[in-house]
Amino acid sequence: MRAKTKMIHGGITGDEQTGAVSVPIYQVSTYKQDSVGNHRGYEYSRTGNPTRHALETVIANLENGEAGFAFGSGMAAISSVMMLLDADDHILMTDDVYGGTYRLMTSVLNRFHLDHSYVDTSYPDKVEAAIKDNTKALYVETPTNPLLKITDIQKMAEIAKKHDLLLIVDNTFATPYWQQPLDLGADIVLHSATKYIGGHSDVVAGLVVVNSTDLAERLHFIQNSVGGVLGPQDSWLLMRGIKTLALRMEAIEANTKDIVAFLQGHEKVSTIYYPGLADHRGHDIATKQATGFGGMISFDVGNGERAEQVLERTNYFTLAESLGAVESLISLPAKMTHASIPADRRAELGITDGLIRVSVGIEDSADLIEDLQNALK
Numbered sequence: 358m359r360a361k362t363k364m365i366h367g368g369i370t371g372d373e374q375t376g377a378v379s380v381p382i383y384q385v386s387t388y389k390q391d392s393v394g395n396h397r398g399y400e401y402s403r404t405g406n407p408t409r410h411a412l413e414t415v416i417a418n419l420e421n422g423e424a425g426f427a428f429g430s431g432m433a434a435i436s437s438v439m440m441l442l443d444a445d446d447h448i449l450m451t452d453d454v455y456g457g458t459y460r461l462m463t464s465v466l467n468r469f470h471l472d473h474s475y476v477d478t479s480y481p482d483k484v485e486a487a488i489k490d491n492t493k494a495l496y497v498e499t500p501t502n503p504l505l506k507i508t509d510i511q512k513m514a515e516i517a518k519k520h521d522l523l524l525i526v527d528n529t530f531a532t533p534y535w536q537q538p539l540d541l542g543a544d545i546v547l548h549s550a551t552k553y554i555g556g557h558s559d560v561v562a563g564l565v566v567v568n569s570t571d572l573a574e575r576l577h578f579i580q581n582s583v584g585g586v587l588g589p590q591d592s593w594l595l596m597r598g599i600k601t602l603a604l605r606m607e608a609i610e611a612n613t614k615d616i617v618a619f620l621q622g623h624e625k626v627s628t629i630y631y632p633g634l635a636d637h638r639g640h641d642i643a644t645k646q647a648t649g650f651g652g653m654i655s656f657d658v659g660n661g662e663r664a665e666q667v668l669e670r671t672n673y674f675t676l677a678e679s680l681g682a683v684e685s686l687i688s689l690p691a692k693m694t695h696a697s698i699p700a701d702r703r704a705e706l707g708i709t710d711g712l713i714r715v716s717v718g719i720e721d722s723a724d725l726i727e728d729l730q731n732a733l734k
């Protein structure tokens with residue numbers, strides 16, 4: 358089954374009992390047992406819920422994995438994956454990981470002695486040099502936010518294999534429609550499903566897919582023990598989102614290409630970060646490991662004052678954090694998503710005050726371009 362068909366017919370479709378073509382929302386916490394210990398596959402909804410199970414099955418299918426897991430947020434998913442590690446283990450991570458992941462590692466899990474450090478994973482030799490005796494996992498985000506840096510997943514898998522590390526990939530920006538990290542050698546792929554998978558700015562959720570029965574058993578044990586599960590209504594919303602994921606991603610990418618072309622010709626725009634551009638440092642790897650470049654663009658307008666003016670003047674680009682929705686969003690990383698990162702560290706990473714990030718939606722690209730044109734005047 359090809360990806361577009363999987364989004365409609367993959368996993369569990371409809372309801373056997375009634376013939377309903379949509380999976381019912383099983384709004385239930387507990388299940389009748391026919392005799393003591395003799396149940397029909399479900400006992401208690403933290404352990405398993407039929408609606409959540411249908412979602413977990415379709416995401417496992419889409420990522421070509423062994424099993425899927427749905428959590429109450431991307432951060433709940435990431436935290437649960439981190440619990441596969443032990444105290445005093447070291448995890449090596451992409452240096453510009455999502456801010457929430459950075460906070461989890463440096464302000465929460467550090468208290469449980471989970472040792473971690475950051476490296477620019479877009480340079481494989483730097484990754485190898487940063488491996489320590491107690492390194493047990495490699496955590497990669499690609500493309501990254503907001504500079505859309507690309508890491509070679511296959512290269513990371515080679516390094517992980519050589520040093521016996523678990524390779525974990527945050528695939529939020531690419532989505533399983535464009536990029537399947539497990540096929541490239543990763544052990545675990547995870548998503549903030551709040552973004553493209555949900556796709557409509559109406560649900561907060563996280564998804565994980567693992568590539569082995571061993572990891573599936575261990576992560577299910579953690580999911581059931583820690584309990585950060587996704588509820589049945591939100592599980593249903595994600596399944597609804599997945600049905601149009603291919604269509605949305607195609608529409609978003611077509612719009613993104615039009616907007617990039619417009620920005621390239623604009624005198625007030627200096628650097629443009631988009632992996633689809635031939636001069637982007639990660640362009641060749643992005644072309645090799647993904648079938649699309651996505652819908653995120655960052656561009657520099659020179660200074661913070663001008664950037665803020667642009668953000669205040671757009672009509673169709675909503676000024677908001679988050680990304681990956683049908684509506685276009687615009688943000689200023691230095692003052693919003695990345696404000697908690699110290700200014701010198703931001704400068705090191707290349708996140709300037711004039712850097713604007715847009716998440717392109719599915720509106721008419723001509724309207725989106727006019728909107729940016731007016732705001733940049």
Ligand SMILES: *Cc1c(COP(=O)(O)O)cnc(C)c1O
Nearest residue numbers: 430431432455457529549551562
């Ligand atoms: C948003 C995001 C997260 C966190 O997900 P939540 O659903 O907000 O908890 C993790 N990784 C990336 C790349 C994200 O964009």
